[in-house]
Amino acid sequence: MKRVISGIKPSGELNIGGYGGALQPFITIQHEYECFFFVPDLHAITVTQDPKELYQRSKDIAAFYIAAGIDPKKSAIFIQSHVPAHAELGWMMETQSHFGELSRMTQFKEKSDGKDSVSAALFTYPALMAADILLYQATHVPVGDDQKQHLEMTRDLALRFNNRFGSTFVVPEPIIQSLGSRIMGLDDPSKKMSKSNPNRNSCVLMLDSPDEIRKKFSKAVTDSEGSVHLDWEAKPAVSNLIEIYAVFSGDSIAAIERQYEGQGYGSFKRDLAEVVVEKLIPIQERYKEIIDSEELITILKDGALKASEAAKATLHQAKRAMGFVTF
Numbered sequence: 001m002k003r004v005i006s007g008i009k010p011s012g013e014l015n016i017g018g019y020g021g022a023l024q025p026f027i028t029i030q031h032e033y034e035c036f037f038f039v040p041d042l043h044a045i046t047v048t049q050d051p052k053e054l055y056q057r058s059k060d061i062a063a064f065y066i067a068a069g070i071d072p073k074k075s076a077i078f079i080q081s082h083v084p085a086h087a088e089l090g091w092m093m094e095t096q097s098h099f100g101e102l103s104r105m106t107q108f109k110e111k112s113d114g115k116d117s118v119s120a121a122l123f124t125y126p127a128l129m130a131a132d133i134l135l136y137q138a139t140h141v142p143v144g145d146d147q148k149q150h151l152e153m154t155r156d157l158a159l160r161f162n163n164r165f166g167s168t169f170v171v172p173e174p175i176i177q178s179l180g181s182r183i184m185g186l187d188d189p190s191k192k193m194s195k196s197n198p199n200r201n202s203c204v205l206m207l208d209s210p211d212e213i214r215k216k217f218s219k220a221v222t223d224s225e226g227s228v229h230l231d232w233e234a235k236p237a238v239s240n241l242i243e244i245y246a247v248f249s250g251d252s253i254a255a256i257e258r259q260y261e262g263q264g265y266g267s268f269k270r271d272l273a274e275v276v277v278e279k280l281i282p283i284q285e286r287y288k289e290i291i292d293s294e295e296l297i298t299i300l301k302d303g304a305l306k307a308s309e310a311a312k313a314t315l316h317q318a319k320r321a322m323g324f325v326t327f
Ligand code: ATP
Pocket: 007, 008, 009, 010, 011, 012, 016, 017, 018, 019, 020, 021, 022, 023, 142, 143, 144, 145, 146, 147, 180, 181, 182, 183, 184, 192, 193, 194, 195, 196, 197
């Protein structure tokens, strides 16, 4: 059986980077795999979160899953902290993680860079992520390119545990899309479009109005060449815009290059904004319908039940393998 687990942190307002790298692939994948999509709130608190914002954003991410097209009748949608097995197995995985390998994680290095003090949980973050995945015996994990290293560590931990304590966990494979797995900032194509970036013009948010979206794309940096073609080395800013166009329209890169041959960036950027607006409007409408509804609460309760059932068996097996007293 092929099983998928993945999640988007409620650490800021969701933007089209998370949509391209994660949410859109989730929608495609749900028909081929048994899926678990969750809101990693325990991961979000590895950096400081305002409680009111964490509350709202956790509901937001769940609502976006549904609004973007994940069918809660087929896939479990739940909040990480509603399934305590994550924290339990997370602790067990910490005991199997080495200080050296955790120190090499680029996400930790980036998020701790220049800070006087960071939480211990930010350091051990990959052990909890491994637990998220291994608990469900997931065979595949759809993620953006930036999560490759964490997935590699998850695989190492699964193999290490299996070798030491006997075969317990499935060793998962990442699924990284060729298009949209690394959408960069609109103001700076050397930096990933990120929820945590304070510059509001660097990213298009899932809830931006059509006019805001148009304004942000019109301000997006390009280059002086005036030619719409993909070349990540020489033209990173324009290549990023072409990739966003491809993700949101479903058109191939070649078709986009052909369509804008001999034209400057003006009409390309205007059309790009419309392609994004067209995709986001129905998602925004559905989001507004469900964000404060009973339906959302019911979906999250059902999802947590289904996830707890699936997680229980693996947690029990892992505890027994390690020598815990279990009944
Ligand atoms: P933060 O900046 O707070 O760490 P994030 O947006 O990087 O947040 P998540 O929201 O947890 O992190 O990411 C959810 C998923 O979306 C992950 O699989 C991640 O790889 C993917 N993702 C995030 N940003 C991008 C991006 N700019 N391009 C493609 N995929 C992305």
